[in-house]
Amino acid sequence: MAGSSTVVVFDEVAAGRLYNDYATPFRLVQPLIFPFTKSSPFHKSTSYCTVTEGIIEENGLSRPVVLKTFRGKDDTPRSKIAQRTYRETYAWVQLARSSIQCENINSFHGVLFIDSNIVKGVIDRTIPSIVIDYVKHHALEYTMSRGFTARLEIVRQLANGVSHMHSLDLVHGDLKPDNFRVTEEGVVKIFDLAPELITKDFGAVYMSVTKQTDVYALSMTALQVLDGRGEKSEPFNHLKHGWDVKMALEGSRWPELHRYRGVPPRAWDILSSCWADHSLRPSIDALLKELTAY
Incomplete structure (x- = not known):
């Protein structure tokens, strides 16, 4: 297994700055104690994102997760990738913070700042990947x-x-x-x-x-x-x-x-x-x- 990193809590204020000012990166905040390890070479790519399987260690237990990494073609502006990432992360945060939880919404664990050792083709290391549960x-x-x-x-x-x-x-x-x-x-x-x-x-x-x-x-x-x-x-x-x-x-x-x-x-x-x-x-x-x- 390779490519270990740390999941971090999503900072809505910093992400809001990213949405409005694309030159401002996501700001690292309080780390979760869930180290991430890429579990296999599997990944699925579309025209706008790559999905990668992995594992986070939570309270001594291994939890299968996936990373969703937005990307684009060579001419895709960084601002577009940042905007897409923020929109989806913002929604996951609202769902995770709701006082009423719904079992039919997948579990959101945070965001992960990665590099090309974990996911090939990462365009900007200051724009994180989204970490959610793996569902079979x-x-x-x-x-x-x-x-x-x-x-x-x-x-x-x-x-x-x-x-x-x-x-x-x-x-x-x-x-x-x-x-x-x-x-x-x-x-x-x-x-x-x-x-x-x-x-x-x-x-x-x-x-x-x-x-x-x-x-x-x-x-x-x-x-x-x-x-x-x-x-x-x-x-x-x-x-x-x-x-x-x-x-x-x-x-x-x-x-x-x-x-x-x-x-x-x-x-x-x-x-x-x-x-x-x-x-x-x-x-x-x-x-x-x-x-x-x-």
Whole structure:
């Protein structure tokens, strides 16, 4: 094992300065007594971040975690990476500090200042990585092998997590199967807050991301989970290109029930109510109530 370092508490004041003045780095604060060790060479990269598995030592016990390190292409401004990091970390801090905790939100442990010995391609060592619990199962892989009742329970738990976020005036902004996972015990954990996640403080209207768009995104995610065929159940699965989906949405054409035979009519009615105009969509709490009563 290589690449040991120390997780630190997130300093909201310093991070706020970073958000407003990108020349100011995150400021190191009181260290947690949780040393981090990279557990394997595994890492997953996307166009905007790298996810790396590791372990933190907490009270003599090893706890599997992952690091989320925002990055960009060669021409991505440092300010953009700092902004993305701050937005997501700010949201994790609000969730961690809430007087009411929700089991369907993943555990946040702090931030970690790393270098290229831990994660290749680190652009700026003054911008930290986010440290959260490792959760084993991808949502679609977990639900494909289970019956409808179990799949419905996964959707209900996802709605419960989003309801908790909305109660704190946090909007997720990018709900999809890749952004939550399931534990061995069958507990949903919202795992990945959106890179453009915003809160009321950042102006949801300006970002065009609202609680209503979360409800819509959750319904489309639920459609894929409830149908139970993995990627084959993706919304608008009969359309081959993103442009076709865009045109369908602009024409108010929605997924068709006969293409999703794993979704009973009653469940379809609940989900399709979320495809109405913004002002007519149910709130997340109303949707959660319907799913719970199913």
